Amino acid sequence: MTNKLLGNGFQLIRIPDLVEKHDPNGPWIEIIINDGRNRVGLISAPPGTPPDPHIHPANNExxxxxxxxxxWQIGQYEPLKAGYGDVVVAPAGYSHDIxxxxxxxxxxxxxxxxxxNHNIRGIAPSRYIPVEYDLPNPNLIHTKFExxxxxxxxxxxxxxxxxxxxxNITTYVQTQNNHKESFEPQMFDHWIVxxxxxxxxxxxxxxDMNIIQGDIVVIEANTAYSITTTSKSRSIRLVNTSP
Known part of the structure; x- marks a missing residue:
């Protein structure tokens, strides 16, 4: 994993660097964050990777x-297709297969x-119901980035x-050129995608550290920082914090 420290309290994870070091023809997972709240892994799956339907009875994934x-097959919802930047949620107790x-x-x-873990295997749904896209967020089964x-x-x-x-509280945040935000230290780690x-x-x-599309930055607990949008047009990031 390629990590760089910006002083103390910052970890930079570059997705292209992780992909480059792995076999592109084989399935793999690399854990990139393990902060006590979440275990976060980057998964690569080539065509033909065997399905692994399973259930987490007590926790969302x-x-x-x-x-x-x-x-994606989430519970009894009809199969959905997800693309770049999309967020997909499997509520606790919902079987999921990707x-x-x-x-x-x-x-x-x-x-x-x-x-x-994957100890509880999923059961194939007996019927399909439409994915609900017209309900308000948060926690929709599928949120499309576009x-x-x-x-x-x-x-x-x-x-x-x-x-x-x-x-978790996870938020898409859009900002314009030269927009600057300053953050006081938080009690828990949080991260930006x-x-x-x-x-x-x-x-x-x-x-300073410049970050671009495909970067994930972990800001450790008790770390103050500011973030400034430097692209000429809007920038969009996903921010994960503790409730």
Whole structure:
């Protein structure tokens, strides 16, 4: 894993660097965050990867997509297809099964409980019900990144919470060029995923780090920082914090 420290309290994870070091023809998972709230892994699955339907009875599990084409079966909902930047949620007790449908590997990041396992196998649904896209967030089964972008005013700062449970508050955040936000230290680690655009993160000592699409930054507990949007047009990131 390629990590760089910006002073103390920051970890940079570059998705392209992780992909480059693995076999592109084989399925793999690499744990990239394990902070006590979540165990977070980057998963690559080539076409033909065997399905693994299973259930987590007590905890939600959710994913965001970095590349490729995937089909998801969540509980009794009809199969859905998710693309880049989408968020998919399997509520506690819902069987879930994920398959690569394109002609190349797919990339997704799974966010799971630290003690999560695949010991309880899923049961094939007896019927399908439509995925509900017209309900308000958070915690929809499938949130489309392109729909979020359309809902946001392209020339304004905006946000939308997409996952909210006892471990996570996860929000799409859109900001415009030169927009700067400063954050006081938090009690828990939190992290940022860049889906579109560029940013500069600065620590309290004035050290800077540029982050771009495909980067994940972990900000450790008790770390103050600021983030400035540096792309010429809007930038969009996913921010995960503790409730």
């Amino acid at each position: 959710w994913w965001f997509v970095f590349g490729g084409k995937t089909q 398959r690569t449908t394109g002609d190349k590997y797919s990339l997704r990041v799974v966010v799971m409980h630290p003690n999560s 729909s979020i972008k359309k809902d946001f005013d392209e020339n304004a700062n905006d946000s939308q919470v997409v996952v909210k449970d006892n471990r 860049v889906f579109e655009g560029e940013y500069t993160i600065s620590d309290k000592n004035g050290n």
